[in-house]
Amino acid sequence: MANEHTDHMQWFMNDRFGMFIHWGLYAIPARGEWVRSLEKLTAEQYEPFFREFNPIKYNPREWARAAKAAGMKYAVMTAKHHDGFCLFDSQLTDYKATNTPAGRDLIRAYIDAFREEGIRIGLYYSIIDWHHEDYPHYGDKIHPMRDNDAFIDKPIDFDNYLTYMHGQVKELLTGYGKIDVMWFDFSYDDMTGEKWRATELVTMMRAIQPDIVIDNRLGGDKKSAQPEAFAGDFMSPEQLLPAEGIVNEAGQPLPWEACITLNDHWGYCSGDTNYKSPKTVIRGLVECVSKGGNLLLNVGPNAKGQIPPQSLDILADVGRWMDDNARSIYGCGPSKLEKPEWGRYTQNGNLLYAHIYDRGMGPINFRGLQGKIKRARLLADGTEIKVETPWNAWEYPLDAFISFSSAELPDDIDTVVELELISD
Template sequence: MEMASMTTNTGASTSPVAPHMKWFMDDRFGMFIHWGLYAIPARGEWVRSLEKLSVADYEPFFEEFNPIKYKPKEWAKAAKAAGMKYAVMTAKHHDGFCLFDSKLTDYKATNTPAGRDLIREYIEAFRSEGLRVGLYYSIIDWHHEDYPHFGDKIHPMRDNEDYRNHQIEFDRYLTYMHGQVKELLTNYGTIDVMWFDFSYDDMTGEKWKATELVRMMRGLQPDIVIDNRLGGDKKSAEPEVYAGDFMSPEQLLPPEGVVNEAGEPLPWEACITLNDHWGYCAGDNNYKSPKTVIRGLVECVSKGGNLLLNVGPNAKGEIPRQSLEILAEVGQWMDDNGSSLYGCGPAKLEKPEWGRYTQNGNYLYAHIYDRGMGPINFRGLNGKIKRARLLADGTEIKVETPWNAWEYPHDAFISFSGASLPDEVNTVVELELSENALDN
């Protein structure tokens, strides 16, 4: 099987990339969607665990779940307009509630006032916009009788004495869990990503019969991309079958990307919330700015990673207005500058002091955040740049050595006429390099 190569931020080492991962590493930007019964209490997706709510306490939300404004085609259009290329939506979160029509449980959207398979609608809507589709599936289940209750680290009934002697048959739960994954990979056509969440303590790896699970999945959909949260050591020289295709850092961007034990770069995707919660939280207005999102996406790509940016729709099925406004502004920037990210990765250069580099073949993209004083310095690129253009509109930018830069013969320079940058969020200059310019 032919393998592509991937470079680090210095270009010093490469590692093979499986063909089924190429689209993932080219598309770079996706939408995460956390949605379920927890949108009704609107205090975040962990409300059952944090408030130690019983099944009975939580049942009223099941009985009233009726997202009358759920229009996944609008979600898909918003994602596409933002420059996102794929999406991942919660088919089942930790509370055990299924947004899909599983034949293995009654605890599903089709038995609520919603009365229909909401995952099918999501898949069809996003596919119609040309976006790849992924499914989040929690391997944890606080609703299932055979999932550990008392004494578990996070179960809502972990401290409830009534459950101290509650007997479970964990294998029966595993049969259920594997069966639901099979349903998701059998009943909805091609699924591009399966995003499992999550292993902890001794609940990891073969505790989930993970090898058996992944082999079943690969048998059904050989090209599916799987995250690393079943457990295992993706960074080892010989990762387990279930170690996944990519690393999934949460709520942080790795300082220098992600590498294995040999120092070779690994595919990774940072999952990040737009505010401080995954599921809808009515009181959380701490939203990231479009500038923060854009620069965060650039940082991911400059380190060889993706950004999976979350939205948490409300109980009626609407993505919050603030989220849509941010996505729209990001999309405007991506319309002009997306080619500096799609299909790009780390550059064979150190991080510049004025911003970041991304690279795609002989095209080097300078993401300039800081105007600074004097000309912009491209370290070590003198004589290696064939052409420079402002990416947003194609304006020619002259590459020349100023009279006062004679002490820096190996560097190239550009100048902006004004005291401010053309785009204060991120001015992108496309540098077409001469063949093999960065190989030495």
């Protein structure tokens, strides 16, 4: 079957929740990860950030512990972002963390720390590069020098850049042990697919690490019945949750992962305090799972190497909810039942999880489940919940009902009831 979920994807579709980490030189100006492009900074204007990059508070073990406590099962960190600066000790460039006051391979430290906590390892690699001499400058859609007349006649050797880019990907896949996810970013306009020698790149990657999970941003049509080799393993909607689960042209579900920021920027932005609430994050995670997807939630550490305290507080609150309710997330996916008015369903086999957001008036209605529920429990503490038909529900013979003694829900963020269904 086209687009079938092969064995190497099973962990990804089981774990559901990951941490995205955007970090680099842009943490110093603290105006977001696109600062060089948006402000059209020259290489000379950006260079001081390279010379002073010294994250003295960088402790990836603290990051890993925060991710684990939040219930995150995998992480993806920027090995190289669009500005071309490498957090790893690439042998193909001098534009790397080991040549800054940081003085060490920051990716190796990340990998070691997260592995120690049992968290799967992902690496983000931008196929765009605003630092490399042979990446298109003038006239490119997003290069900082796109409108700078000094670069009109600048000669480039794009094949040389591709050799460099492929070489760095090979370094990342051969120098750090098993890598679970390679997260490329991003194709645009005619800079897509074989422009990157994408089939050659993916063939090389699969030869080195056959089980690696790759996103879809090299290009190609993942929704096609016969997607290209470089179309990737999963779809990657950004800063939005799809209205429904993502399917291919034959109507078959595709793996997907929504990447979402905690505030309004990926990289550290000191003036951005528009943080999402723990409730928003939790309900967003539930929505992803209820539609067959994952949530990759971003943090942007500051120039000293610290995850902002607002982010840590949110992650801690999410973790407290996950401590009680993770069984409704891990290993779960969509239910065939329609979305209920009071919240959402997730399901794992014959265990149906009712995520109740709205107490409403009267009993909670499980439409179409009369006679199909073996037992019901409050997932947070295992309390038995009686499934019964109230005297005034005689007009709804196909529906099952539960009642709460209080006018308020036990958990106003998301009260989860585990329903064990009778096997057909």
